[in-house]
Each structure stands twice: as C-alpha cells, then as structure tokens.
Amino acid sequence: FFSTLSTTPRIMIDGAKADFIDDAILAGGDVNEKDEAGISALMWTAMKGNVAAMQQLLAAPGIDVNYKPPPNAVAGRTALCIAAASGDVMAVETLLGHPDIDVNAGCSLDGRPPLTYTMLCGKVDAFQALMAAKNLDVNRRDDEGETPLMFAMSDIGEGVCHRNGMVEALLACPGIDASGTGKMGRSALHYAITGRRGEQQLSKLLQMPGIDVNLVDEDGWTVLVAALEMGRDVGVVQQLLAAPGMNVNLQNSTGETALMCAARKQVHPDILQALLQSPGIDVNLKNKWGGTALTIAATPSSYSSQEHSLTHVKMLLACPGIDLLEPRDNPKKIPAAVARVGKCLIQTATRAQLAKEEGGQQCQDDSDSD
Numbered sequence: 001f002f003s004t005l006s007t008t009p010r011i012m013i014d015g016a017k018a019d020f021i022d023d024a025i026l027a028g029g030d031v032n033e034k035d036e037a038g039i040s041a042l043m044w045t046a047m048k049g050n051v052a053a054m055q056q057l058l059a060a061p062g063i064d065v066n067y068k069p070p071p072n073a074v075a076g077r078t079a080l081c082i083a084a085a086s087g088d089v090m091a092v093e094t095l096l097g098h099p100d101i102d103v104n105a106g107c108s109l110d111g112r113p114p115l116t117y118t119m120l121c122g123k124v125d126a127f128q129a130l131m132a133a134k135n136l137d138v139n140r141r142d143d144e145g146e147t148p149l150m151f152a153m154s155d156i157g158e159g160v161c162h163r164n165g166m167v168e169a170l171l172a173c174p175g176i177d178a179s180g181t182g183k184m185g186r187s188a189l190h191y192a193i194t195g196r197r198g199e200q201q202l203s204k205l206l207q208m209p210g211i212d213v214n215l216v217d218e219d220g221w222t223v224l225v226a227a228l229e230m231g232r233d234v235g236v237v238q239q240l241l242a243a244p245g246m247n248v249n250l251q252n253s254t255g256e257t258a259l260m261c262a263a264r265k266q267v268h269p270d271i272l273q274a275l276l277q278s279p280g281i282d283v284n285l286k287n288k289w290g291g292t293a294l295t296i297a298a299t300p301s302s303y304s305s306q307e308h309s310l311t312h313v314k315m316l317l318a319c320p321g322i323d324l325l326e327p328r329d330n331p332k333k334i335p336a337a338v339a340r341v342g343k344c345l346i347q348t349a350t351r352a353q354l355a356k357e358e359g360g361q362q363c364q365d366d367s368d369s370d
Helices: 019-024 043-049 051-058 079-085 089-096 114-123 124-131 149-152 164-171 188-194 201-204 222-230 234-241 256-266 269-276 293-297 306-317 340-369
Strands: none
Touching: 043 051, 043 079, 043 089, 051 089, 079 089, 079 114, 079 124, 089 124, 114 124, 114 149, 124 164, 149 164, 149 188, 164 201, 188 201, 188 222, 201 234, 222 256, 234 269, 234 340, 256 269, 256 293, 269 306, 293 306
16 A cells, blocks of 8 residues: 555655545555554554545545554554544544444553543543444453543543543443552542542542442552542541541551551641541551551651641540550550650650559559458
C-alpha cells in the first residue's frame, strides 16, 4: 500500500495528500500495511486528525480498524485509543461508525481502553462520544486491573481538572462496578481519597454496591488511613467514619491503626477528636513495636510543632480508659518511646493513677485485716 504512493505515510496523511489513498486502493495496495515502525495508515489518520483520509480508509474492504501496533510504537494504541487520547471527537465518532470497531480494545502496552485515555487526558467530548457507543464496557480493566472509574477518581494524568463531569457520568452509569481493586490493591475509593475528590462525589461512591470501606491496599493503607496520610480535611474523615461497616480499629501489617496514624501525622485536633468520638474506638491498641497512640503522640515529630504535640497528648490523656501503665510487667516505668515533649504530662498522670490504685489496694488490705 505504502509502496504505491512513492511517499511516506506521515506525508501521505496530510490533508493535501489524502487523494493518494484512493489511488493506492485502486492499485491493489494493502490498506493494512504497516510502515517500518509498525504503524498503519489508519493510525496515521488518527494521529494527524485527518478525518477525510480516515473515512477513505474505513470504506476500503478488509480494513483492520482494531489493529494494535507493537508496544514501542505510540504505546501500542489502536486508532481509536489515539483519537480518544487526543480528544478528536470527529475522529472518535468516525471510527465508532465502522461496524467492526471494538470500542473496548486496549493498547498492546498496558491494555488501557479508549475510555481510560479520555480520563487520563481530560478529553470530555471524546469521553461523551464513547459513553454513547454501543457495547461499551464501562468496567473494562487494563492489564493491571484498573478501570476507567479508578482513573477518573485519581490524580493521575494531565486532565484532572476536567474530570468532575466524567466522574458524575460514570457513577450514574447502570452497571458501573466500584468495588474492584487494581494496581497495589487499591479501589476506586482509595483513588477518590488520594485524588482529592470532593465530599459530594465521595458520598455517592460510598453508597455504591459492594464498596469495602475496610479494604487495605499493598501499602497497608485503608481509605481512612489514606485520608489521614493525604491530609484530607475533617469533613472527609467524618464521612468515612460514618460509613456503614467502618472498622476504626483495623490494624495494618505493622499493627498501626488510624488513631496511631493520626498521632504520628499530628493531624488537626478536630480530626483527632472525630476519631476519638468514633463508636468502639480502642485507644490502647499497640503496634508491633509496642507503641500506642499516646506514646506515638508524645514522640517528637517532623509533622508539627511542640505545641501541637502537647495538644494531642492532652486529648489522648483525657480519654476514658486510656492505659498509662506500660509495659504491663513494670507498671511504674514510662515507655522509652515517650520523648520529652509529652513525658511530663504522662508521668504526672501515671503517678496519679498509681496513687489511686495503691490507695484502693491499701483500703482493701485494711478491710481484709479487719
């Protein structure tokens, strides 16, 4: 096909050269022939935005509209993936009009489908054209198991500021699956937290069937821990804490809980208060090193000032049932992890608790002697 043109495919697809295509087809050229990089003429029309030339090729018998080049050629994208990524809605609609088009065909590099490319590149018009396509699979996964919804929720790619409408459309789409996991074991909910989606979108996502609010990714983050690590505000944390089935005491592989994470990150006191008021919160859980939220809060941190650390220590000391007698085999010893910033407060509270317990024991001894 290319050899009949006596020119390169890149030049051929320029608008001024489009008439050569009919001549090549009439001369018996192979419309699916590839250039030295493995790129077909149809792909060149998508890259150059030449819809007229694209229409000529699509009308040719035997055209392969779903051809995937090698991974090292334009990331292995099909013509539709190329058009979707560039946001050329006319090219997208032209390709969708071919009876053999596979709207879900992913590229050969990582399996990402055209719909995902519109998310990554923020191409709203192309997204809408694909959403209206017959046989679209809105839950199509790439080779790492990630769906268009996960990319829509994330901050990955260049089109983050254009995604709000896409997110709303996907969440309203019949059959959308928000429950699966992709790369690193992360769910759409994880991506919504790390991608800084707003409370309204987060609320809709939390109401989706099958959402697991206690899912732990491969980094050991639940969505609640992710919110704390990413510095999300108290409104987001309260939304998560109110989600049905939320286990506020869930521990990761190192034994860290959301409360310990909040102490380590020295979050805003309003966020710590929201955690402490959560039903069933266990303030005395230990990580694998024996640390508790209290000892972590009293340890110097690079995240905040000494004043902030003292505020956290005071809030934890005020919790009913807070355990100050650690380790249990030596109740008068303050944990070594407790640093100077909170040590005096904990020592004072410990002495008061010990005095109370010793006084109670003395009374019991007196009673027994009587």
